[in-house]
Amino acid sequence: MKRSTLWIAAAALLGAASVALAVKPETASEKSVKKEEAAKGAMGEKEKALASPYPNDLGPEALPDEVLKSYPANVQAGYKMLVARCSQCHASSRPLNSRFVEPDGGSDDAKQEAALAKLKKEQPDLFKDGSVWQVEVKLWNRYVKRMMNKPGCSISKAEGKQIWEFLEHDGVQRKTGANAAKWAEHRRKLIAEFKAKYSKRYEELAAAKDL
Numbered sequence: 678m679k680r681s682t683l684w685i686a687a688a689a690l691l692g693a694a695s696v697a698l699a700v701k702p703e704t705a706s707e708k709s710v711k712k713e714e715a716a717k718g719a720m721g722e723k724e725k726a727l728a729s730p731y732p733n734d735l736g737p738e739a740l741p742d743e744v745l746k747s748y749p750a751n752v753q754a755g756y757k758m759l760v761a762r763c764s765q766c767h768a769s770s771r772p773l774n775s776r777f778v779e780p781d782g783g784s785d786d787a788k789q790e791a792a793l794a795k796l797k798k799e800q801p802d803l804f805k806d807g808s809v810w811q812v813e814v815k816l817w818n819r820y821v822k823r824m825m826n827k828p829g830c831s832i833s834k835a836e837g838k839q840i841w842e843f844l845e846h847d848g849v850q851r852k853t854g855a856n857a858a859k860w861a862e863h864r865r866k867l868i869a870e871f872k873a874k875y876s877k878r879y880e881e882l883a884a885a886k887d888l
């Protein structure tokens with residue numbers, strides 16, 4: 678090989694090496710751009726969540742200790758997860774004071790259907806005012822997934838499952854049976870307050886049957 682050819686080969690190698698070196702920082706910056714975009718997504722969702730208030734938001738952001746202590750350990754863990762993770766875009770008051778109730782039965786749809794039929798028969802009041810109670814099979818399950826699909830939401834599948842376990846148990850405990858009347862009073866108070874404070878949004882939610 679001639680000396681000049683060697684130089685050309687060496688230069689080509691160096692060139693390739695510098696291209697290879699240049700690639701690394703590029704991927705790193707691409708990553709940070711992705712992170713920024715995810716943060717912006719979460720920002721957008723947060724702005725959306727805050728610009729669109731719900732009566733739920735006017736209620737407490739935490740459960741009373743004595744209520745929490747009466748729940749099984751896995752449900753208590755789900756509650757802690759909710760307080761930590763569902764407060765990224767709106768306060769935890771939004772899920773905690775929601776009208777949503779998912780019947781008992783866990784991930785067994787047939788059991789939930791049976792529990793729903795039983796509620797309809799034994800507690801017909803729960804189906805008379807949709808702004809106080811909305812009782813549906815898999816309702817929280819769907820809702821947690823909907824929240825998880827929002828841009829910028831980093832709740833993992835395992836965390837989502839834990840939160841759903843809490844929401845299913847807590848809804849039945851706190852909003853039905855012996856606690857139904859207390860829940861109705863709480864929820865109606867929030868709606869009246871909301872109507873006075875955000876009358877336009879109140880009409881909007883009422884028209885969309887999302888109240």
Ligand code: HEC
Pocket residue numbers: 719722723725726729731759762763764765766767771772775820821824825827828829830831832837840887
């Ligand atoms: C990435 C942002 C974000 C996160 C995280 C988030 N939410 Fe939301 N949430 C929203 C927005 C935006 C709305 C307004 C309605 C909509 O867009 O679905 C909302 C609305 C709600 C509502 C009101 C629905 C209604 O019609 O009454 C509930 C309940 C709720 N979220 C529960 C949760 C729960 C439970 C979690 C945690 C698993 C959670 N959210 C986490 C953004 C978020």
